[in-house]
Each structure stands twice: as C-alpha cells, then as structure tokens.
Amino acid sequence: MTAPGRRSSTFTRLLRHGFTDPSAAERLLDSPELAGVRDDPVLLEALGVTADPDLALHGLVRMLEAQPGPAARRELLDTLIAAKPLRDRLLGVLGASAALADHLARHPRDWEELVTYEPRDLHPGVEEFERGLAQATDPVSLRVAYRRCLLSIAARDVCGTIDLADTAAELADLATATLRAALRIASAAAPDDAAACRLAVIAMGKCGGHELNYVSDVDVIFVGEAADALADEGKALRSATRLASHMMRICSETTVEGSIWPVDANLRPEGRNGPLVRTLASHLAYYQRWAKTWEFQALLKARPVAGDLALGEAYVDALEPLVWQVAERENFVADVQKMRRRVVENIPAAEVDRELKLGPGGLRDVEFAVQLLQLVHGRADASLRSGTTLHALHALAAGGYVGRADAVQLDEAYRFLRSMEHRIQLHRLRRTHLVPEAEADLRRLGRSLGLRTDPVAELLREWKRHSSVVRRLHEKLFYRPLLDAVAQLAPGETRLSPEAARERLVALGYADPAAALRHLEALASGVTRKAAIQRTLLPVLLGWFADSAEPDAGLLNFRNVSDALGKTPWYLRLLRDEGAAAENLARVLSAGRLAPDLLMRAPEAVALLGDGDGGGLEPRSRAHLEQETLAAVGRAENAEDGVRAARGVRRRELFRTCAADIVGSYGTETQPAEADQGALVDRVGGAVSDLTAATLAGTLRAVVREGWGEQLPTRFAVIGMGRFGGHELGYGSDADVLFVHEPREGVGEREAADAANKVVSEMRRLLQIPSADPPLLIDADLRPEGKSGPLVRTLKSYDAYYRRWSLVWESQALLRAEQVAGDPELGRRFLDLVDPLRYPAEGLGDEAVREIRRLKARMESERLPRGADPKLHTKLGPGGLSDVEWTVQLLQLRHGWAEPGLRTTRTREALAAARAAELLGGEDAAILDEAWILATRVRNAVMLVRGRAGDTFPSDPRELAAVGRYLGYSPGHAGDMLDDYRRTTRRARAVVEELFYGAAGER
Structure with missing residues (x-):
C-alpha cells in the first residue's frame, strides 16, 4: 500500500x-x-x-x-x-x-x-486478400473481413516492417479485392443482370495509382457492354447500371459494422450528370470530343481492377493515346496550373494552415507537379507512364527531367506527408487530411512517426520543413517555362530520329542542316544523364534559335557553351529548372556575335540568365559595381592583376547588359518585348556608362596603390565627357574623359604633375593590355588644346585656359561633363568652374550661334565616310544622332542659364526640359526623341550583331536581318526597317532645319 x-x-x-x-x-x-x-x-x-x-x-x-x-x-x-x-x-x-x-x-x-506474418515477410497481393474476403456473402460480413485484412496491413505499417509505398500499394490491393467481392455479392443477388452484361470496373485516383490511403473515396469508372453481341445494348447497360449501383452501395452504406469507404464514380464522363455506365465506344467518343484537360490528367491513374478485366484493358488501351496527346492542347500547361491554384483558393481560410493534402506545400503540390511533367514529357518517353506518384518521380529523375537532388527531397517530403496522413486517418478510420490541433493528438501522431524526444515540437518542425521543401520545388517544377514550350511542340518533335531531325532543321530555316545535325548528335548522343537532359532541351531550343536571323550560329554557340560547361553540375540543371534561363540563352546565342563572344570568354556567366542566386538581368547600380570592382582590385597582388580583375567584372556586366537588351528587345514566350524603346536605350546607356565609371575607379585604385600606397601626392579626378558623361555609352564606345588634379598641401607642382601623368599613362596602358576581356579605350581628345595639350591639368590650369582661350565648341562639349571617378570634391569644383561656360549668362551671342552652325556643317561634310549613304548613317546622317544632339545642345547653351531643367548631361532629359519650357513644341520634341532613340538602337544592334562598332546598317543580308529582328521586324522585312528609318530621320531633319538652322534657331 x-x-x-x-x-x-x-x-x-x-x-x-x-x-x-x-x-x-x-x-x-x-x-x-x-x-x-x-x-x-x-x-x-x-x-x-x-x-x-x-x-x-x-x-x-x-x-x-x-x-x-x-x-x-x-x-x-x-x-x-x-x-x-x-x-x-x-x-x-x-x-x-x-x-x-x-x-x-x-x-x-x-x-x-x-x-x-513474420517481420519482413512477403507482401500479400490481390489474390491473397481475395481469399481473406472469400467467405463474405453480404455487406456486414464483407466489412468484418475487410477490417480483418486491414488489421494485418496496419500492424505491419505501425511496426515499420513495410514502408509507406508498400502500405499504400497493399491498401490499393485490398480495395481491389473488396471491389471484386462487392461485385460478386451484387452479381449473386441479381444473376440475370450479371448474365446480361459485361461490366468492367476501372479504378482511378489513388486506388488506380496503387497508392491508396487508409480511408479515402475509391474513385471508379464503369464500362459496360452486352454479353452477347446480338443482344439489346440498352437493356445490357441497364443491367450493368443496376449491378454497378448495388456494388457501390455494398461498399458505401453504413451497417452495424460501419462502412468500408465511399465508391465515387464522379470522374466519369459528364460527372454526376452522365450515365453511370457507358460502352467503350461511348467513352471513346466523349474523350475525343468533349473531355476537358483535367479529365485526361485523371486518366493517368486508370487501372482495370474488377469485373470483366479484358474489357477494362481494352478501355485503357483505347484511351491511353489520348492521354499522351493532351499536352498538345492550346493553353494546356496554363490550364493545369490554373486548376491547381483553384484547388488552393477553395480551401476554407480556417483550414488552409492545417491542410495536409490540398494546401500549399501539401501532397497535391507534389502530385500535380509530377503529373504535369509526365503529361508533357511522357509523350515521347514511355518510361514516365506510371500512375504511381513515387514511381513516376523516380522515372523523371532517371530521365533527367527532374534534378536528382530535387527528386530525393520530394520523395522524402512526400513520404513524410503521406505517413502523417496515414496515421491521422488510422486513429479513427475517418477520411480527413487536416492536421489535428489538440496536443494529445499531435503527441500521438508524432510518436507514431518515431519522434519521441519532444513529439509535438518535432512533428510541427518536420512538417513545416517538408512542406516548405514541397512548396519551393513545386513552384520550381510546376511553373517551369520550359514545360509550356515542350508542350507546344508538334507530335514527334520531342524526340527526333536523324532523318526527322534533318527535315525539321530544313523546315525551321537552318542554312546548313548537315552541320546542325552533327551538333545535335554531339550534344545528345549517348546514355549519360547530360545527354538525356540535352535531348529534352534541344527540340525546344531549335525552335527558339529558328526565331532569329542566325539559327545555325545560335546552335553552334550553344554547342560551344555546352562543351565549355559540360563538366559543371549546374549548367544543364539551370536550363532545365530555373525560370526562363533556357529561352534567354537561346535568344542571346542567336542574336549576333557580341554576346556569345563575351559569354565564351567566361561561360559561367550563363548563370546570369536564370533567376536564382546570382542570376537576373537587372543592371547593377554604379555604387554596387564600384564596390565590387574595388573589392576585386583590393584582393589582387599588383596593379596588372587588379585591373585584370576589374576588366573581368566589366566583361561579366557587359554580358548582363547585352543579354537584358536582347531579351527585352526580342521578348520571350512568357515576357513580351519591351514596348518602351526609350527605356531600353536608357537602360543600356546607363548600364554601360556606370560600368565604365566603376572600371575606371578600380583601375585608378590599382595604379595608385601600386605606385604610392593609399594616397596619391595630388588629388585626382576623372571627368566623363561626351556619351560617357551623358550616361549614353554604347557597347563599343570609347570613354571620353578629362583628367584634373590638384597638388596636396606640401607637394610641389612638378611632383604632383609627374604623379598625375604617370597615373593616366598607367591607366591607359593597363586597360588596353591584350586579354580575353574587351579593351576599354580612354579618349582625352576633348581636353584643352586637344591632342596637342597636356593629358592632365590642374584645376588652376583649366581655369586659366577656359577664361582666356576657350572656344564655343569647348563650351558645347562641357555640357556633357560629369565627375565619374577619383576625388568627388575635386570633381565637383571642376564642374562649378565650367558651369559659367556651358550655361553662359544671358545665353549665346549671335556670332557664337553662327560658329556652332558652321562647325556642324563642316563636321557633316568632312567626317561622313566616303561611299556611305548619308540617309542611313546613324551619327552624321540627316536626322541622326548628331542632328538631334546639336539641336538640343544649342538650346541648352542658349537657355540653360534661365531654365534649370536644361542643366543636365543627358540628351533625352534636356529635350524633355526644353519641351516643358516651351522652347519647342510637343510634336517636334517627340519627333526628335523618336529619331534619337531609333538611331541609338540601330548602333547598339550593329554592335550586338557584328561584334564591332558601326554607324551604318550592315550590307550583309543576314546581318541586316539580325538588326531587323532586334528592332522588332519579322523575317523578310528588312526593307521595311530601312524605309521606316529614312522616314523617321527625314521628319527629324525637318525639325532640325527649323530649330537649328532656321528662324526658330534665332530664338
């Protein structure tokens, strides 16, 4: 006691x-x-x-x-x-x-x-379960026998002697045996009906997929035929309907021994409104004409389980081809995605966080992702045609359609979530997939899954962890842009024989199909995982390459990049899995020479085309670029290595800018082309200018650190001029600059000047050393006295020169002056010094205006290349860049002192300010803006296509077509492009004649 x-x-x-x-x-x-x-x-x-x-x-x-x-x-x-x-x-x-x-x-x-049964024994199959149910002759005895069989499955499940997949398969086998027993009982009760018809029971859903829960509706479809070919079909179908209805009641109705599970036939054609039993021909006619996308998705799991199995097999054989054609439907992928979103939206708000099956990160996320991948890729790969989720997932991984690491994580998460669902249902044998809230229920659930230290906390932590993995991978796989592109391929195009490949290459416009075929064979032959993924990518990539003017070059470039990155584990995974990377790469590789050349110098930059860590095509800010460049220089042992590192950053970021420009200009299947051409131009000019400024800042740091340590004996600043100062650099532009310095206290002028000149000399030398990186040419010809003057001057020297000797063209050039590198305070003082020159009080006098006009006329006549068509010269031709810029700059020189908005280095900003100040009309401003944007776009296009700068349209037809594609012209319309350019610049020239040369120019 x-x-x-x-x-x-x-x-x-x-x-x-x-x-x-x-x-x-x-x-x-x-x-x-x-x-x-x-x-x-x-x-x-x-x-x-x-x-x-x-x-x-x-x-x-x-x-x-x-x-x-x-x-x-x-x-x-x-x-x-x-x-x-x-x-x-x-x-x-x-x-x-x-x-x-x-x-x-x-x-x-x-x-x-x-x-x-002993531990780890052989798994019972349908026949053994049938023997266990053989003595059942009515609904009550069938329930008792069913629970007896269920008891043996549950016992081995909770003891861990069978895993999740085997448990689900055995539950499906028990359901099959139960359906057969129920049909046997129904047939015994109505022998005349049984004799009059052939009735096949097709399991759908989890039962059909051999992955059933403890308590779940068993989804079925019924197929009926007359037992005798000469018998009345209508009478036979009525008999089959009575048998099917009775079978369903035997399983579904509640007796003193409870119920088994509901039998649900709502997946049949027309759902609840359709006949319960149809003939095979009626089923086929419905699916050929009326069935919706989700109905074919449901057929993935169709499996004959009871009744006339030969008729059931005939049903599956007849409908299977239709299942693997559904991905060819218009908007197929979007429809499946929309259906999944609708399921989530219909979950009651109070239950969504506890919803194990339907909610975000739940079982349906895995199942929908796997089924979508099956339907898209299973057309050509029969190994994917499984109704069992985990089997299909493993086949997708084996075929390279899903990354192995992703497949392992999904497998683990799916098993854990299904095990949770099983244990929740097993407790009361009730159909539910809500995680309980009571602590006692959570404790029992956690312990049933082997979590013993702190069952509740461990369960909730593991559930959330697996759910997060599922949601992340669902978003990655289910919304993969490549899926929609593969789905749109015509039948047979997803896997091509050599002859079919040759025919398709010709049809797509490849100029050398034999060479293209050799590239395909080199990329996709063999049994390696790499080759398997390439076989998935290439049919889609071929079409994307063919959208360009140079499909052959696109394919060759892709082979070169693939060869260079062949041993990296992330490359093909990126193209298969991440965002629009594959399509972005296809556009970039087939748009000309510049971007592929930059990429081949550093193939790892492919990662920028994705949307994961380190990816993305948005340009980096000047501050970000400068910080990264200075950090790279700081890690180098000497100036040459430092500048090499700075040029490496520049190369990568030039590629990012090119790629963003190409993708924005061409558009993709998920993102239309950028409608605002001005935004594209501004983005390129700003990105290249910021990158150039960061490169100069890094080069300056490298030179100073090697020669003088942390501090130069003279303050030093770099002033951007021309397009550089105006944030309008093109891909092939030189960097127009001025260099200014100011001796530090206690430093003699000669020492300071020597140091400053040495800095400039070293910067120019290091930036032009031959290497894999594109050179950056520094042009200081806009300095006082031009090429005859010193490269570097002190601030006092600039002041003395500009006060005494400055010419009107120098005032005009200084409109673009902006500090870009070096000492910011010295740069600001330089700009303060030149402001009175570029924004002269009371504007320009008449003689100065006439001088500018004479300079413009002389430049047009002297600099225009011999033999060039003036009307197609983007810089010096009528209505081109020079016309627009000189017109805007004349307005700035004349009115900048009075209109603050005109005090900008950027052409388009100054034009907008002039319009706002009513210095020109809105229509004229729009005409000039359109011409400037178009001419700039053409120059950028020429550089992208040819890999070298040019101010005129290419004469080579393929290059001209490529420029046209960049500008949005479809194949065969290069002539329209040239006509549009002439028309646009002609209108601009008319405005220039009035504003720059005519009466309006006298304002």
Whole structure:
C-alpha cells in the first residue's frame, strides 16, 4: 500500500514509459484481466514504445474483457508475452488506432491474424486478400473481413516492417479485392443482370495509382457492354447500371459494422450528370470530343481492377493515346496550373494552415507537379507512364527531367506527408487530411512517426520543413517555362530520329542542316544523364534559335557553351529548372556575335540568365559595381592583376547588359518585348556608362596603390565627357574623359604633375593590355588644346585656359561633363568652374550661334565616310544622332542659364526640359526623341550583331536581318526597317532645319 501523498514505483515507471495519465493506467493494470502480467516488464516496455501507451493499454483490457472465457484470455496473454512479433503488432495497432481497437473488442479472436506474418515477410497481393474476403456473402460480413485484412496491413505499417509505398500499394490491393467481392455479392443477388452484361470496373485516383490511403473515396469508372453481341445494348447497360449501383452501395452504406469507404464514380464522363455506365465506344467518343484537360490528367491513374478485366484493358488501351496527346492542347500547361491554384483558393481560410493534402506545400503540390511533367514529357518517353506518384518521380529523375537532388527531397517530403496522413486517418478510420490541433493528438501522431524526444515540437518542425521543401520545388517544377514550350511542340518533335531531325532543321530555316545535325548528335548522343537532359532541351531550343536571323550560329554557340560547361553540375540543371534561363540563352546565342563572344570568354556567366542566386538581368547600380570592382582590385597582388580583375567584372556586366537588351528587345514566350524603346536605350546607356565609371575607379585604385600606397601626392579626378558623361555609352564606345588634379598641401607642382601623368599613362596602358576581356579605350581628345595639350591639368590650369582661350565648341562639349571617378570634391569644383561656360549668362551671342552652325556643317561634310549613304548613317546622317544632339545642345547653351531643367548631361532629359519650357513644341520634341532613340538602337544592334562598332546598317543580308529582328521586324522585312528609318530621320531633319538652322534657331 502506497502512503498518501507518495507516488508508487509503478506510477513512476508509467511516466517514464510515456503514459500521460499514469493514475488511470495503474487502475487498468490492476484489473483482473491482467492478473499475472501486470508486473511483467516486457508488457510495460512494449506499451511504452507505442504511439499512445494509454490508448494501447485501454484497448488491450477491452480485448481481454471481450474474450469468450478465461482460457481464451490466458491464451492471448501467454502469446502476447512470449511472441514479440505479435506483441509489437497488436500493441502497436492498439496504440495507433482506436477504430481497430473497437474492431478487436467486437471480434476478439481476430488478434490471431497478427500471428500469421513474420517481420519482413512477403507482401500479400490481390489474390491473397481475395481469399481473406472469400467467405463474405453480404455487406456486414464483407466489412468484418475487410477490417480483418486491414488489421494485418496496419500492424505491419505501425511496426515499420513495410514502408509507406508498400502500405499504400497493399491498401490499393485490398480495395481491389473488396471491389471484386462487392461485385460478386451484387452479381449473386441479381444473376440475370450479371448474365446480361459485361461490366468492367476501372479504378482511378489513388486506388488506380496503387497508392491508396487508409480511408479515402475509391474513385471508379464503369464500362459496360452486352454479353452477347446480338443482344439489346440498352437493356445490357441497364443491367450493368443496376449491378454497378448495388456494388457501390455494398461498399458505401453504413451497417452495424460501419462502412468500408465511399465508391465515387464522379470522374466519369459528364460527372454526376452522365450515365453511370457507358460502352467503350461511348467513352471513346466523349474523350475525343468533349473531355476537358483535367479529365485526361485523371486518366493517368486508370487501372482495370474488377469485373470483366479484358474489357477494362481494352478501355485503357483505347484511351491511353489520348492521354499522351493532351499536352498538345492550346493553353494546356496554363490550364493545369490554373486548376491547381483553384484547388488552393477553395480551401476554407480556417483550414488552409492545417491542410495536409490540398494546401500549399501539401501532397497535391507534389502530385500535380509530377503529373504535369509526365503529361508533357511522357509523350515521347514511355518510361514516365506510371500512375504511381513515387514511381513516376523516380522515372523523371532517371530521365533527367527532374534534378536528382530535387527528386530525393520530394520523395522524402512526400513520404513524410503521406505517413502523417496515414496515421491521422488510422486513429479513427475517418477520411480527413487536416492536421489535428489538440496536443494529445499531435503527441500521438508524432510518436507514431518515431519522434519521441519532444513529439509535438518535432512533428510541427518536420512538417513545416517538408512542406516548405514541397512548396519551393513545386513552384520550381510546376511553373517551369520550359514545360509550356515542350508542350507546344508538334507530335514527334520531342524526340527526333536523324532523318526527322534533318527535315525539321530544313523546315525551321537552318542554312546548313548537315552541320546542325552533327551538333545535335554531339550534344545528345549517348546514355549519360547530360545527354538525356540535352535531348529534352534541344527540340525546344531549335525552335527558339529558328526565331532569329542566325539559327545555325545560335546552335553552334550553344554547342560551344555546352562543351565549355559540360563538366559543371549546374549548367544543364539551370536550363532545365530555373525560370526562363533556357529561352534567354537561346535568344542571346542567336542574336549576333557580341554576346556569345563575351559569354565564351567566361561561360559561367550563363548563370546570369536564370533567376536564382546570382542570376537576373537587372543592371547593377554604379555604387554596387564600384564596390565590387574595388573589392576585386583590393584582393589582387599588383596593379596588372587588379585591373585584370576589374576588366573581368566589366566583361561579366557587359554580358548582363547585352543579354537584358536582347531579351527585352526580342521578348520571350512568357515576357513580351519591351514596348518602351526609350527605356531600353536608357537602360543600356546607363548600364554601360556606370560600368565604365566603376572600371575606371578600380583601375585608378590599382595604379595608385601600386605606385604610392593609399594616397596619391595630388588629388585626382576623372571627368566623363561626351556619351560617357551623358550616361549614353554604347557597347563599343570609347570613354571620353578629362583628367584634373590638384597638388596636396606640401607637394610641389612638378611632383604632383609627374604623379598625375604617370597615373593616366598607367591607366591607359593597363586597360588596353591584350586579354580575353574587351579593351576599354580612354579618349582625352576633348581636353584643352586637344591632342596637342597636356593629358592632365590642374584645376588652376583649366581655369586659366577656359577664361582666356576657350572656344564655343569647348563650351558645347562641357555640357556633357560629369565627375565619374577619383576625388568627388575635386570633381565637383571642376564642374562649378565650367558651369559659367556651358550655361553662359544671358545665353549665346549671335556670332557664337553662327560658329556652332558652321562647325556642324563642316563636321557633316568632312567626317561622313566616303561611299556611305548619308540617309542611313546613324551619327552624321540627316536626322541622326548628331542632328538631334546639336539641336538640343544649342538650346541648352542658349537657355540653360534661365531654365534649370536644361542643366543636365543627358540628351533625352534636356529635350524633355526644353519641351516643358516651351522652347519647342510637343510634336517636334517627340519627333526628335523618336529619331534619337531609333538611331541609338540601330548602333547598339550593329554592335550586338557584328561584334564591332558601326554607324551604318550592315550590307550583309543576314546581318541586316539580325538588326531587323532586334528592332522588332519579322523575317523578310528588312526593307521595311530601312524605309521606316529614312522616314523617321527625314521628319527629324525637318525639325532640325527649323530649330537649328532656321528662324526658330534665332530664338
């Protein structure tokens, strides 16, 4: 007898073994049914490893009470203590399932079923389950027999002797046997109906996929035919309908032994509104004409399970070709994606966070992603045609359609979430996929999954972790842009024989199909995983290359990049999985020479085309670029290595800018071309100018650090001029600059000048050293006295020169002056110094205006290349860049002193400010803006296409066509492009004539 206030040793042991109500457990152990074993440590230890020891002990006492007599009770207890397999299975079931404990209390001898199998035994199949149900002759006996079979599955499941996939397969096999038994009972009750028809039961959903839950609707479709070909078909279908209806009621209706599960036939053609049973011909006609996309997705899991299996096989054989054609439907991928979103949107808000099956990161995310990939790629790859989610996932990984690491994570997450679902349903044998909220339920659920230290916290943590993985990979796979492109390929194009490939290459416009075929064979031949992924990518890439003017070059460039990156694990994975990387790469590789040349110098820059870490085509800010460049220089051992590192950053960022420009100009299947051409021009000019400034800043740092340490003996600044200062550099532009310095206190002028000149000399030399990186040419010809003047001047020297000798063209050039590198305070003082020159008080005098006009006329006549068509020269031709810029700059020189908006280095900003100040009309401003944008776009296009700068349209037809594609002209319309250019510049020239040369120019 335990003293009041003290705990018994049994109470303490019960707590240690996981009982949550030790007092109630002590009372149960004291019950007469457990006499003789209550102190046996074997029993207590076995109860302690169950999911819910309290529930297990309570269920055991109920079973013992229900035994028919003392001898039966003794037999159970003796076997329980002596036989570990029975002990683990029986107590495991009692601790996990109150519903099966109820069954064992009603049928106390069914525990003997758990002695039959040894651990790791062979898995029972449909035939063995059929034998277990053979004696059932009515709905009640069928339920008892079903629960008896279910008991054996659950026992081995909770003990871990079968895994999740085998459990789900056995549950599907048991459902198959049950459907057959129910049809047998229904046929016995209506022998005339059974004799009049052939009836096939097609399992759908999880039963059809061999991955059933403990409690789930069993989805079916019925196919019926007359037993005799000469019999009345209508009468036979009525007989089949009665049999099918009776079979469904046998499984679904509630009796004294409960129900089995609902049989749901709503996946049939027309759903609830359609006939329950159709002939095979009627099914086929419906799917050929009326079926929606989701109905074909459902057919992925169709499997004949009961009735006339030959008729069922004929049904599957007839419909299978239609399943693998559904991906060719217009908007197929978008329809499947929309259906998944609709499922999520329909979840009640109060349940969405607990929804294990339908919610974000739930089981449906895995299943929808796998099924979409199957339907898209399974047309050409029969290995993907499985109705079982995990089998299909493994096939997708083996075929290279899903990354191996992604497949492993999805497999683990799916198994964990399905195991959670199984354990939740097993407790009460009720259909649910909501995670419980009560702590006791969560504790039992966690312990049933082997989480014992802190079951609730561990369960919630693992659930959220796996759910997050599922959601991330679902977004990655389910919304993969490549899917839509593959789905749009014509039948047979997803896997090409050599002859079919040659025919397709010709049809797509490849000029040398034999060479293209050799590239394809080199990329995709063999049995390696790399070749498998290439075989998935190439049919789509061929079409994207063909959208360009140079498909052959695009394919060759792709082979070169693939060869260079062939051993990197991330390259093909990036193209297959990440965003629009594959299409972006196809556009970039087939748009000309510049971008592929930059890429081949550093193929790892392919990563920029994705949208993951390190990817993205948005230009980096000047501050970001300068910070990265200075950091790269700081890691180098000497100036040459530092500048090499700075040029490497420049090369990569030039590629990013080119790629963004190409993708924005061409558009992709998921992103239309940029409609605002001005935005494209501004983005390129700004990005290249910022990059040039960062490169100069890094080069300056490298030179100063090597020659003088941390500080130069003179302050030093770089002033951007021309297009550089105006944030309008093109891909091939030189960097127009001025250099200014100012001796530090205590430093002599000669020492300061020598240091400044040495800096400039070293900067120019290092930036032009031959290497894999494109050179950056520094042009200082806009300095005072031009090429005859010193490269570097002090601020005082600039002041003296500009006050005494400055010419009007120098005032005009200084309109573009902006500090870009070096000492910012010195740069600001230089700009303060030149502001009175570029924005002269009261504007320009008449003589100065006439001088500017004479300079412009002389430049046009002297600089225009001999033989060039002036009307197609983007810089010096009528209505071209020079016309627009000189017109805008004349307005700035004349009115900048009075209009603050005109005090900008950027042409388009100044033009907009002039319009706002009513210095020209809105229509004239729009005409000039359009011409300037178009001319700039043409120059950028020429550089992208030819790989070298040019101010005129290419004469080579292919290059001209490529420029046209960049500008948005379809193949065969290069002539329209030239006509449009002439028309646009002609209108601009008319405005220039009026504003720059005419009466309006006198304002």
